[in-house]
Amino acid sequence: MRVAIIKYNSGNVRSVLYALERLGIEAELTDDWEKIKGAEKVIFPGQGEASSAMRYLKERKLDQLIKELKQPFFGICLGQQLLCEHSEENDTTCLGIFPVKVRKFPPIDKVPHVGWNNLENLKSPLLEGLDEEAFVYYVHSYYAELSPFTIASTHYMDNFSALLHRDNFYAMQAHPEKSGLTGEIILRNFLNLK
Known part of the structure; x- marks a missing residue:
C-alpha cells in the first residue's frame, strides 16, 4: 500500500512514520504533488503554529492539491485544525x-490540554472496535468546535470535536501514534478504508 505523509514544515512527523512501520506500512514523507496524488492513503500530521504551516502549504501550492484529493485523507493534531475554515491562532485562514x-x-x-482523555459519541467506521470512553493522548491549546461533521467528541473545559469526517477527509485532534492500542486501532481502520 502506498501511503504518503505530507511534508509541510511541522513537527511530530517521525512518530507517525514509526507508528505506521509498527503496522507493517512503509510510508513516504513528501511534498511532491505526483507522489501525494498517486498514494492510496494520505496522512497530514503535525505540531506547530497554524499561520506558518499554512504559509508553507501555499508556497508549494499544497493547499490547492489537498482540496483536490479523492483518496482517504487523515489529518492529525495541527493537521485537523488546518483542515478547518479558520483558526484563532494568529487569525489564520485555513x-x-x-x-x-x-x-x-x-x-x-489548564492550557494547553496535555495528557489522556476519552472519546465520546463515536459515530464512524474509523472508530470501529473502540469502546465508548476509549482514551487517547492530547497535546493542544486550540480545538475544533462541535459541528455536524463531528464523529467523536472529548470534554476538556467544554466539548470539542475529537474527530471530524467529511467525504474522503478524516481528522483527529489527539495523536493516534501516541495513544497506544486505541491509536493503533484508529490508524489500522484508516488504512483499511476503501
Missing part, C-alpha cells in the same frame, strides 16, 4: 474542508 472554527481554550492554568 483549508476550509470542514466549515468549522478552531478556537483557543480559555487562558487559564
Whole structure:
C-alpha cells in the first residue's frame, strides 16, 4: 500500500512514520504533488503554529492539491485544525474542508490540554472496535468546535470535536501514534478504508 505523509514544515512527523512501520506500512514523507496524488492513503500530521504551516502549504501550492484529493485523507493534531475554515491562532485562514472554527481554550492554568482523555459519541467506521470512553493522548491549546461533521467528541473545559469526517477527509485532534492500542486501532481502520 502506498501511503504518503505530507511534508509541510511541522513537527511530530517521525512518530507517525514509526507508528505506521509498527503496522507493517512503509510510508513516504513528501511534498511532491505526483507522489501525494498517486498514494492510496494520505496522512497530514503535525505540531506547530497554524499561520506558518499554512504559509508553507501555499508556497508549494499544497493547499490547492489537498482540496483536490479523492483518496482517504487523515489529518492529525495541527493537521485537523488546518483542515478547518479558520483558526484563532494568529487569525489564520485555513483549508476550509470542514466549515468549522478552531478556537483557543480559555487562558487559564489548564492550557494547553496535555495528557489522556476519552472519546465520546463515536459515530464512524474509523472508530470501529473502540469502546465508548476509549482514551487517547492530547497535546493542544486550540480545538475544533462541535459541528455536524463531528464523529467523536472529548470534554476538556467544554466539548470539542475529537474527530471530524467529511467525504474522503478524516481528522483527529489527539495523536493516534501516541495513544497506544486505541491509536493503533484508529490508524489500522484508516488504512483499511476503501
